[in-house]
Every structure is written in C-alpha cells, then in structure tokens.
Amino acid sequence: MHLEQQLRSRLERKDILLMTHIVLGYPSLAVNREVIRQMVENGVDCIEMQIPFSEPMADGPVILKANQDALANGTRVEDCFQFAAEMAEEYEIPFLFMTYYNIIFKYGEEDFFKRAAEIGIRGFIIPDLPPEMGKSFLALADQYQIAPILIFAPTSTDERMQELADYGRGFIYCVARRGVTGKKSEFGIDFIDYLKRCRAATTLPLAVGFGIQSKEDIEALKGKADMAVIGSRTIKLVEAEGAEAVGPFIAGLR
Amino acid sequence: MHLEQQLRSRLERKDILLMTHIVLGYPSLAVNREVIRQMVENGVDCIEMQIPFSEPMADGPVILKANQDALANGTRVEDCFQFAAEMAEEYEIPFLFMTYYNIIFKYGEEDFFKRAAEIGIRGFIIPDLPPEMGKSFLALADQYQIAPILIFAPTSTDERMQELADYGRGFIYCVARRGVTGKKSEFGIDFIDYLKRCRAATTLPLAVGFGIQSKEDIEALKGKADMAVIGSRTIKLVEAEGAEAVGPFIAGLR
Amino acid sequence: MNQDKNGFFGKWGGAYIPEVLYQTFQELKEEYARCRRDPAFWEEYLSLMSTYSCRPTPLTHAENLSRHFGGAQIYIKREDLNHTGAHKANNVMGQGLLVKRMGKKRVIAETGAGQHGMATATMAAKFGLKCTIYMGEEDVLRQRPNVFWMEKMGATVVPVKDGSRTLKDAINEAFRDWVTNVDETHYVFGTACGPSPFPEMVSWFQSIIGIEAADQIMKYHGRMPKKVYACVGGGSNAMGIFKRFLDEKEVELVGVEAGGHGADSGLHAIRLSSPDASPGVAQGYKTMFLQDDDGQMKQTHSVAAGLDYVGVSPILTALCESDQVRFESATDDEVMQALDLTMKQEGIIPALESSHAFAGAFKEVGTLSPDDAIIINQSGRGDKDIFTIAHAFGDPSWKKFIIDRGIEYSK
Amino acid sequence: MNQDKNGFFGKWGGAYIPEVLYQTFQELKEEYARCRRDPAFWEEYLSLMSTYSCRPTPLTHAENLSRHFGGAQIYIKREDLNHTGAHKANNVMGQGLLVKRMGKKRVIAETGAGQHGMATATMAAKFGLKCTIYMGEEDVLRQRPNVFWMEKMGATVVPVKDGSRTLKDAINEAFRDWVTNVDETHYVFGTACGPSPFPEMVSWFQSIIGIEAADQIMKYHGRMPKKVYACVGGGSNAMGIFKRFLDEKEVELVGVEAGGHGADSGLHAIRLSSPDASPGVAQGYKTMFLQDDDGQMKQTHSVAAGLDYVGVSPILTALCESDQVRFESATDDEVMQALDLTMKQEGIIPALESSHAFAGAFKEVGTLSPDDAIIINQSGRGDKDIFTIAHAFGDPSWKKFIIDRGIEYSK
C-alpha cells in the first residue's frame, strides 16, 4: 500500500492522525526502540526517523543537539538502516526517513532508494531538497514507490504550492510558521488562512508541523489538517522524564 | 678680566688647562659645593656649571640622568643663580654656565645676562644655540661681557669653523667626536687632523671635550689644545666614591 | 562562467534551500538580475566603493621580493587597503546596495575570523540597517577584537555554540535566523559559496578586483601577467581576481588552499587539490566537501581562520574540473615564512589568509623570467590578526605583554 | 606660509641644533630645496603614494552624521585608508625618497603611539634601509602590537627610559643617535615640528591631503567647504589638510587640541588654545610649549597618545597668531563620545587622535546650514588602537578576553 492510501485508510477511523519524530541514535538506538514502541502502542499513525547529519540547517536547537549527540555516539548511516529495517518489520504503521540531502547523495541516490525500499520505508522528508534540485530524486522516488514528502511554507505563494503539490506524494508537510523546528507556533487567523491556501492547492493529505505540543494544538487542527506532527516535544520529554513518559504523553494528546 | 685673558694668563704657567663640569643640584647643591672646592684646590682652571633642563638633547645618559635627578630634587634656576654667586665670590677661577637655550629664553635673555654678569659668570655654553639662532644672544653677550662659547664639531667644515670663530669669545669648545657627552673618544689620526683644522680656524684657545677620562688623554692633548674638559667622568666618580674622591682624581690628571 | 537557470556551474552549485526561503530567493534572484542589467547599478557601486572604501586599490610592484627570487616581476593587488581591511568590503557593500533596493531593514551574516562580520556591521551602520552577526563560539573567544568593533558599530554578535562552533556552524545558524525572519531580513553571505545566486553574485561584486588589476598590469607591465595567485577559502577573493583573466588564454590562474599541518595530516582545509574531499551537498549548495563516507562534515584546520572551511565555491570546483584554474596548497609553516619575508622585504603585512597566495607564488616565481609578471592577490591586511600572528610566531614579548595586561585587569 | 632663510615662520620655528648636526642640516636643506624645485620629484612621490599607499584617499560624505546633527554636510577625508593606517605614511614615504637621493643607508625615528614608527619601519623595509625606532618605555609597554610589527619589518625598537619615558624623550634620544651616526643616518622626523626644515618639509609632504580634498569637495559639493577640522598633535595632519585652504578666504580652519581631563585640570596637551602654554625653545625649535616658569617641560595628558606632546608645529603657532587658524580643544570624554557616534552612524573607526577633530566639528556643525559643507580630516584608523579604545570604553568582555589569554600564556 502507498503511503497516501495507508494514511487515508487510517483517516477513516480518526479525525486527525499523529506523526511523531525521532532522531536515530539519540540518546541511543535502544532508547529509540523503546520510544517507538510507546508511540505505536499509544496510537501514533506515522513516524519520521531522522538520520543524523552534521549540518542540520533547518532544525532548531533541540533537534540540532540531538543530531550532534547521535553522531558523537557513533551513529552511522548503516546503523540507521538496520534499525529502520527492524522497526518497519515489527510495526505496521508507515515509517519515513527524514534527513538532509547529503546523506542520500553521498550514499548514492539509487542505492539509498533501493535499500530504503527493501526495508519498507514509505517516504522521505528532505528539507533542503526543493523539487528543482531533485529531478533524479523524484524519478527514483517514483521508481521505488517511496513518497517524496514536499513541504509548504507560509511564504509559499499559491502558484508555488501548486507546483510543489505536483511533485508531492503521500502527504504535504505544511510548516506552521517561519523558522526552525522546536518553537511554539501561534494558530491565529493568518494560520487558518494559510491552511486554507494549502488545502486549495492539493488533494494530498495535509500534515502540520513545527511547534505542536499539546492536545489543544491538535484539537485546533481538526477539520483543517489531516495529520499533526509532534517533533522536538517528545525529544525534550525523553530527556526530562525518560522513554516511559512518551506513552502517557501520546495517549493524552487525543 | 675677560675669560680669554684669564685663560691665557693661566696658560703662561701650565702647558694645558683643565675645565670640569658639574650639574647644579645633582646630587645636591651641598655636594656640588664640596666637589667644586676639591676641584679648585686641586688645580682646575675653569668650571662649567650646568643649569639642569628637562630636555638635555645633546647630553649622554650620565648627564641626562643628573639633569633629571637635579630637577626631581626641586632645583630651580633661582637656586642655580644663588649657588653660582656664592662660588664666583669664593673662588677666583672663571665659572661658566652651561645650559640649554630655553632656560635663558624663558628667564628673559637680557635679565639672564644681567644677573649672570652681576654674579661674575664669565661665559655661557649653550649647545642648542648655533649663532644663526642667537643674534640677540650674541649682542647681549658683547654688552654684558660674558663670553659666548661656540662649538666646533668634527663635522664642521673649515668654512663653518671660520664663521663660528668670528662669533666665539673666550675659547672654542671642540667636540672630540660625533655623539653625545659621556663616551670615550679615540684620539687617532682623524682626531689630530681635526684639531689642526680647529687651530687653523681660530686664534682663540681651544678646549677639547667629550670622553676625556684620564691622564693619558690629557697628555695626548698637550701641544694640540689649550684646555681639556672633564665631563661625565667626575659625575660618575662622585656617584661611585663620593665627593672626596674628586680631589685625588683631579690631582692625578697632571 | 555564468550559472544555469537552476544556479549550477556544470554540475556544481544549485540552491538546496528550505521551502520557507524559496520566495525570498526568488526576489533576490530577480533583484540581482535587474542590477546586472542596469548599468546605473554598477556605476552606483563604483562610486560607493571609491568614496567610502578606497577603490581602485593599488597594484604594488614588489621590487625587493622580485629581486629576492630572481624570477618574474611580482605585483601585489592591494585589497588590504579597502575600508575594514580586506576584499570582504567589496561584496558587502554591493549586497548593501541590493538590500536598499529590496527595502529590507535588517541584515545578518556569518563570520569566521570576524572579517566578514566586521565588513557587514560596517555596511549596516553606513546604510542604517539592523544587524546580527553569527560567529562560532570558538571564534568569538579567539577574535574578541573583531567582536568588540562589531558591537561598537551597533551589531549584535551571537556566539554559536553548536557543532564545531566555527564558521560552518555560524552559517547554519544564520540560515536558521533567515528562515525565521525572512520577510525583513537579508542574509549577507560572505563568500562565493552557498545557494545560488550567492556564488555568482558575490563573484560579480568581487570581480572589481580583477577588472582593476588587469588595467593596472597593462599600465605598469605593458601586457598580461603569466600567473595570478589567490588564496582560496570560500573562494570570493580568488573569483574576484580570476574572473577578468578567465578568457586571457596566456594567463595561468592558481588558487592556493590551506595546507594546515600538511596534505597527509588530516589537519587541513584542502578541498580541491587533495583526495580527502569528495562531492557533497551542504549549506545550500553542491561542491567538494571535506566529509566522511557517511557524508558528515569533518573538522578542518588552518592557521588562517578565513580559510578554515569545509566547502569551496562551486564555481571554482567547476573551473578546477575544466582545468581553467590550477589548485595548490601551502602549509601553515610555509605561510608563516612567506608572511615574514613579505613584511621584511616590502613593509607589507598580508593577512594570514592572503599569505597563502604569497607562499604559493614564492614556490614558483623563481622559475619565470624577469621579463614576466605575476600578480598576487593580497586579500587583506594582517595587522588585524595580531593575536593570531604574534601567537603563531610565538613572540615572547607579546606573551609577556598579554600576561601583564591580564594581571592588571584581574586586580 | 614659507619659512625665512633661518627657518622661521614669523618668530616661530628656527633650527636650534647642536653644531655636530649643522652640516647634515645643510645637506638636508639643499636636497629638500632641490626636490621642491624639481617637478619630477613630486611626480615620483605621487606615483609612489598611488601604487604603494592608496592615494588619492577618498572623501566620504557622512550622510548619517550630517542628518544626525542637521547642520552642514559632513565630509570625511580618509587618511585612515593609507597604507599603515594613518597620514603618517605621506610624510615618511616622502622622506624616504629624499633619503634615497641623499644616499643614506639608515633611518631613525621617534614614535609615541607607534604610528610614525610603524610607518618608518615600513618605509625602511620598502627602501632597504636599516632602521632604529626610539619609543618611550611607557609607550613600548602600552603599544606592544606596534612594537611587534616594527620588529617584524626588521626595525630595531629601542625603549627610552629617560625623562617621562614618552614621546618627547624619544625625540631627544633620536637626536642623540643622530649626532652620533650623522654621516649615514637620516632622522625621519614624524611631525611638522623640530628644527627647520622639518616643519615645512613635513607639511609639504602632508599637503597632498588638502590638495586632494579641495578637488574632491569641489567635485562633490561644488564649492569650498565652510570649515575644515583637524586634530593637532605635532600638527602634521592639520598642516597637511590646511595648507591648500589657507588662501581660500571663505574657509575657516579649525585645529582641535587634546583637552585631556579638561583645560583647567592641568592634565591636557593644549598648547595653543589655553593659557597654560608659553613660548619656548626645545627639541630644536621655537614654539608654544607646556612648561613651567623655569622653562622645564611639563607632563601632558591625552587619551590619544599621538596628541600627548608638549610642543606644536611652529607654523601652526604662527597661523594661530595671525588668526588664520582657530584652535579649540576636546576632552577625553567628548572624544570617546564622538568616536562612539561615528562608529555607529557611519561604520568608520577614527583613531583616538582623529576623533578629536570629529568631536570639535560635532560641537559646531549643527549651527551651519545643510547647504554648507565641512571637512573633517580623519588622520588615522582606530582599529590599531584596540588596546587603548577597548580599555577607554572599559569593555568587560575585552578585559575578560585579555585575562583569559594571559592565564593561558602563564601556563
């Protein structure tokens, strides 16, 4: 099943889906394993696993630090593949890779797609790869049936959104605001207008990310978006209270 | 009696005269008094008393430091006049003032000459006042019958020496070498040639200064110059061995 | 060498940017294109540079060095005499004019040694813009004098505490600021790297160096030089002087990279003339990077902070591939010797960065004929680097001076 | 304003020199006279200054400062962009050409802050001359960076331990060297003071500033400025910019002296605009000196080492007497404020010396019309003064930086 189909079939049962985020190797793959278990058991619909990169330009302080620590722990791309294979094997929710383009480029684009496809990864989120730069990437995504998740931003014009939507598969990742990951967003009138523009530009499901932290935030998104993305929030939670805190937190979000 | 006459009459009895130098107020006027006593009693023919100045440009380290210390001790120009009056009164050898032009300029040229004449000072040595700069100074010297001691240097051309000689009175101070006071001079062939040039340029008595330190130096000058000048040497002696050492030192020079 | 419509030079360059920045890059590209078409813009730029900085900068005939090596006549292009002391001013002032046109009210910049930060803070003061400078915490500590001046000129200097806490991390952080404050902020990129249109735009502003140098060498020497040398950090001063000579077939262009402790030491910043580097994509563009097999960027090292960078201008990478520019490197030791010799022989103090170009030239100049000429681009002045240079020379009086000062301040 | 045959300007100036130097001054005067008569000499000088330093230096329209004060248009003459960072280069390079003509092989110079010493060491390296710099021990300690560069350029720096161990003592010591080594040595006097022909000769070399500035202001402003401001230490940068405007009747010339802690504090270096000074003769010339009733020179004080001097150019004293130049002073505090404002408004860092000219101008510019123009001579750049400026601002991060460095070096 394609990513979009998977999400749509879940949407039949829920008014909004939940996607969570982890940085592979931070604080360790063992903890990642436990966190993912708690996420899945508490109803998360999709998980983006970030392969750490030394230059995570689009990430805020929390995820940035997580990337660095993961690398300092010795996390290699190969480790990430093996761990991802284990997860995709174990759980039936869709898993995505999030990373920066250099990780894929350096590995070899086609080899990377092939490997990810074998493992059962459903999509890629690459924040520094706009479609203009990703011709071969998009072709391979088609070929290996891995959804390239494209990103809308509040600064995107309607025209640009149309263009992005054409290339996108699976869902569109709507960045809630200007800035990097990890800060709270305001969901005011501008935000609602923005989501309307997103909705008008594509028939793909809409995921909203950046700064979603609470049940209220998610409530506010219902009816306007299809999926809420929890990013840095769970990283901070694990740091403060350990992996066990993730389950109750996720459960409390709906 | 004019300075030149005074010296000439002394030269009738001696084959070379001795002029010594002290810095007024260094280490104190009291020590100056004792040093001068020892000098006179041991046959010095002429004494130049330096009125300290803050910028003694033509002096080497020993006299420079003496100037500074004298000023630091609070020595004022007025003190120098009073002390000089006492010396001129007490001893019959000629006393000269050596200083830099600013001391005279600031005091008022005419007032300075008047005061010095009253006291009985016989000449002025002003190393930073070439005759071109000293029109009024030379006129006042004539008027007050105080000898302006002009200076020959090894760099002076024959022509220049002639010119200086015209303005000079009392004697000509022949600087033995390039440089400042206080360093040993070499009395080689160049030096003998130089003294010959000096002699040819003037009928005034010739004093030779800069770096004369011993009986041998003075012996070497006999027949070539009329007066030897002992400068920094006695200052160092007083610093090292006290005022009492001056008498024996002077006595030993002939 | 112009970029294609996606910002590529051959297969290098591009604009690998987060979507939030897409629109602002569109505006930037359009404004830049308008400026390039508008002769009045370049006139305004020349006039600014001649009244505020001191362009044209001189081309100095280094007679003593020429005699010393007994080879070609050595000419030095004096970018050190620019206002703020380096070629960085050319780029920054040009971007300042662009910012004025775009109506933005705030600029940000990354800086390594502080040279580009100083230049940007200066431009911001001159143009009345708000200014934030991102600088690796390591560099803030090492380069306090520059931080002091930037602050005095009204800029906010933010120490970046992530990653290696040096230049590349400052770039990442500047991008984070930009995606956050994109509407009113322009990011004044400091070298001929980063996403398109920066490599080409920065090279364009810097091309004033080579345009002047070509006129000057014709005037003094009567014909083109045999070789032109420039140090290569990001590549802006090199592109600046090379551009004008690219079509002069008889002129060989030589880029000198930071050899650090030596090409085999692992402690260097040689991207184009060593096998340690490989193609990659980071900081918004594709070029040769010093990275590991996974694509993680490595630590680099150079005695010259301004050359201590993992990437290099995609334009230079393309010119390297097409053999239009030859790349060499000079080690820290060679550089200190070249600096020492230049000070003693010519009374000129090249920046440590620039001293790489001198070191590179000194190795080769002796083999040329005294009838030939070479040009060395002196990208900046070294007296700004007293803390680094006195330290690198291990000067004992300097150390004592600092110790005594420190004790005085501790009281 | 030219000297008479004895080197006087009115009753000021002259050459009060020991006889040993008579001959060398004759040669110097003759060579200088030959150079002044020979148009090729000035051509050679211009060519040197345009290829080695960056003359003409720009005249910058300070639009923000002009707006800030709402008075006349402020133009800044940018001597800071000279090689070595100040107007001192103009004089030193000129004297260097003279030395070459005279065939001497060694130069000496005094220096206070180190600026003139740097310039002389630079010239000596360029012209292949031996070089000794005399610098008060106090200044050697305070200005270690300049000492470091001078030594690196091959000069010997001699700390002078006599007197107040500052500039005037360094001058005395340089004279002592000169009388000793007169045959092969030239003393590169650093300002428009000292025995004739130095005041006139130094002013001549510096007059390039005003010649350029007059052309530039005509070009940008269309007519002569209302006022021209310069700081006054020895007086060379002031003479340099004033000379060209002396015959322009509508231009008022204003010299700004170092007010230190204030005109009444006894801690200043105001020679021409305070009653503390009186006529005197020292260091080879007659002028207004800060001296006591006996004629002993007093201690002076200024935040700017280059203005902290007991005497002043005899030419300026003459121009003061004839009311052709007006003299004012600015206190240390006013100067720090002017510096701060100029950095923030224009991205320009004047030297502490030059900041006096800015402070003087800022007090008056508001009363003029926006249709008028004034010129401020920025004699040098302030970034060389980091140790003094950061200290004067009491910057805590700077202190911490120095303390930390000191601790590191103590290990």
Ligand SMILES: Cc1ncc(COP(=O)(O)O)c(C=O)c1O
């Ligand atoms: C003086 C100087 N030269 C060269 C460089 C290297 O930059 P680029 O290669 O862009 O010229 C720098 C960078 O800071 C610099 O300050």
Ligand SMILES: Cc1ncc(COP(=O)(O)O)c(C=O)c1O
């Ligand atoms: C930058 C600068 N300006 C001014 C001066 C004062 O000298 P002058 O009055 O001769 O111009 C100095 C002296 O060191 C200086 O360095």
